[in-house]
Amino acid sequence: MKILVIRFSSMGDIIYTTPVVRCIKKQVPNAEVHFLTKPAFKYIYDNNPYVDKLLLLKATLTETIDEIKAERYDCIVDLHNNLRTAIIKLRTGIPSSTYKKQPIKKWLSLKFKLKLIAPTHLVDRYLVAAKPLGVVNDGQPIDYYVKAEHQLSKLLPPSHQKRYTAFIIGATHFTKRMPNEKIISLCRELKIPIVLLGGNDVKANGDVIATALGDVVYNACGITSLDESVFLVSKAESIIGFDTGLTHIAEAFNRPIVSVWGGTVPELLGVQPYMVKDVLVAGIDLNCRPCSKFGLEKCPLGHFKCMNDMPLDGIIDFVNK
Structure with a gap:
């Protein structure tokens, strides 16, 4: 057939x-x-x-x-x-x-x-x-196949090659992303080195975060190709990410994932992490949330409480455990 x-x-x-x-x-x-x-x-x-x-x-x-x-x-x-x-x-x-x-x-x-x-x-x-x-769900995760044989030694500094948390800071729309100051506060409490991932559009954000936190953070945004970024996600001890493609791809590797949601919600589109054993979906209940299905360029009400007011303790505990 x-x-x-x-x-x-x-x-x-x-x-x-x-x-x-x-x-x-x-x-x-x-x-x-x-x-x-x-x-x-x-x-x-x-x-x-x-x-x-x-x-x-x-x-x-x-x-x-x-x-x-x-x-x-x-x-x-x-x-x-x-x-x-x-x-x-x-x-x-x-x-x-x-x-x-x-x-x-x-x-x-x-x-x-x-x-x-x-x-x-x-x-x-x-x-x-x-x-x-006649097809039924087989209960297995999504599939993604890294295209090439990459080496951590060529992609990361020695300080980040043994253990790291991958933090995917990119997302298409503003209302899906945490402000830099919030990311800095979160990363400051994490116990192992952090690799920032994303495209050229968030490279400057990564530079701000890395400058604030020093050598514990390596900014790979805009430096690694998508395939290299996927490889780095697959080798990470844990992953933090927003509502974006690379975070969803990360689900293929069954690593502990913190899925962080601002102005969008996973339930509406059915895109909560799939078949991942260890996952935390982070978001807060607000009367104005969700404000869109796919994200917006700014908070419609101007306060951006969905990200600014999000508690970090649960995320920190999940990643550090």
Whole structure:
């Protein structure tokens, strides 16, 4: 049986498709599994043994549809459910099953702070779309495969090569990130060296934090590639991270994780840490939270209490234990 699974974006959402792909490949007899995504997210499925072929969204949807038709699939599992995937399913005529996003319930939950969405993980929500194939959850973590053989001695100073906590300080939007001063206060209480991870957009933040704390902190933001950052996460003694792709990727390695949430909440989108044995989800209850599904460039009320007022003792105890 030849099956096409579709999810175009984003990093975190695609990460959570990996258990679905694995379950289809292992549970559907003689399954040939292909995956379609945007070129920017190709790296997530590089080296993944459960995907027989990776298709990349082309410049025009017509080109992509022509490629899909040429493959002669028996079934499409649509894990994105947007206009483009609707057009693909319509124009190819291939039998399909589709992930249900529940946009109205999500909007009402966000707008009126109602709890209309069950705190079911996104993986399980996706698996409903694969259920017609006879697929069930195998209870295993997400999959991510580091692309190259890296060495700690080439990525970190000697002081950080034996033990360290990886602190992922990057996130796309401001309301997902802790202020520098809060991170400094947290790191000051941690017992082992700290490696800061993130892109060029938070390199300056990392410099401020490292300057305040001295040699105990190594700022790798904007220095390491994504693959190197994933490798460093996989070797960390523990991980602290915000609502961002690298934090979700970290779940593949079953390290103790502190998942820190500001203006967004994991329950709404179903992206709380998945199949991690030792995890702390940190966030505080406020009438204004969540203020958005995906994060904002500033606090709508100006006080940013969700991060500024977050207690640190629980995080410190979790990491230091």
